[in-house]
Structure formats: structure tokens, C-alpha cells
Amino acid sequence: MKIHALLLALLLAPALSAAPADHPETGAPSHSVRVTGAVKAPAEFDVAALQDLVARDTGPVDVVCASGATVGSVQNFRGVRLTDVIDRVGIDVQGHKDARRMVILARATDGYLVTFSWNELYNSPIGKDVLVAWEKDGKPLEAREGQLLLISGQDIKTGPRHVRWLSGIEVIRME
Numbered sequence: 001m002k003i004h005a006l007l008l009a010l011l012l013a014p015a016l017s018a019a020p021a022d023h024p025e026t027g028a029p030s031h032s033v034r035v036t037g038a039v040k041a042p043a044e045f046d047v048a049a050l051q052d053l054v055a056r057d058t059g060p061v062d063v064v065c066a067s068g069a070t071v072g073s074v075q076n077f078r079g080v081r082l083t084d085v086i087d088r089v090g091i092d093v094q095g096h097k098d099a100r101r102m103v104i105l106a107r108a109t110d111g112y113l114v115t116f117s118w119n120e121l122y123n124s125p126i127g128k129d130v131l132v133a134w135e136k137d138g139k140p141l142e143a144r145e146g147q148l149l150l151i152s153g154q155d156i157k158t159g160p161r162h163v164r165w166l167s168g169i170e171v172i173r174m175e
Ligand SMILES: Nc1nc2c(c(=O)[nH]1)N[C@H]1C(S)=C(S)[C@@H](COP(=O)(O)O)O[C@H]1N2
Pocket: 022, 023, 024, 027, 063, 064, 065, 066, 071, 072, 108, 109, 110, 112, 145, 159, 160, 161, 162, 163, 164, 165, 166
């Protein structure tokens, strides 16, 4: 009996400890993105509101985990530039040297969080391919990743800043 329990524990241990910590599936679908923080007027955008902005396409993107594993291959994400969304709200810039100290957080419903800097988004080639997307390969996003996600198409490892269930953008002025 004791030995059976031990064997069972040994057999189950890898299954219990492997994927869930890295890839929790505890988020709820997001239906809108709230833009808050150091902005002129916080606002919330649902898919319809985002579709009022200029739509962009990423073209082919491999989703590559930080581990190096390719976990997905997408022909196209369709959405709008994160900078276009932020510009709708307007960063609260206090003078010539202020914008450059801003960082931008992207948050998901499961607590997943990634960072950008103002310079990355507005002063490097990365920014033009950072999209808030509602469509993958011509179809609305499925519940496990949408309705909205963020993708940074120029990243070397695209997995980390492939934010499923995107629900918030926060602009922070670093002190
Ligand atoms: N909301 C959310 N987005 C997330 C994650 C997560 O845990 N929560 N995991 C990331 C990781 S580690 C990777 S590699 C990619 C993988 O994309 P996939 O889950 O669609 O395969 O999503 C990223 N986006």
C-alpha cells in the first residue's frame, strides 16, 4: 500500500508541477482594455471602439516562448497600434523631458503583466508592430486568448509579449 502510494506520487509529480506554474489558464476573457495612469483622460475601449482606429495587420508571426520553443504559428493578427490607442487618450506629458521617463504596462485578466517603455513604443522600430488585436487568421480570438490580446511582432521571443486576455494599459511616470 505504502509503496503504491509512493509510486503514484512519483508518477504524478511531473504532471502536477510542470506546465501549470508557467502557463496558468485561470484568466477570464477580456471584453475591453482600460487605459489609465499618467494620461489626460482614462478611457475604456471595447472591440467596437478599437475598430474606429486605423486597423493594422502583423503578417506571419511565430509565437516563441522565452524557453525557445515555438508554441504557435500565426499568419496574421489584426488590430490597432498600441500607440494609436494611447494617443486617443493622450499621455500627460509635462514638458520636453517628461515622456522619455514613462513606462507602459500591459495587464491581462489572469494577472499576467509585461512592460514597455515610451522610447520603445515611440522612438524605436518596435512600436509600429505592437498591436492590440481582436482577430487571428481572419477569425475573432477564441475565449482562451481573447477577445483582445497584445502582440509585439518585432520581439526576438514573441511569446512573452503575446498577452492573452489583455484588459489594461497603464502609463507610469517613473520617479
Ligand atoms: N494572459 C496571459 N498571457 C500569456 C501567458 C499567460 O500566462 N497569461 N503566457 C505567456 C507565455 S509564457 C507564452 S510562451 C505565450 C504562449 O502563447 P499561447 O499560450 O497562446 O501558446 O503566451 C504568453 N501570454
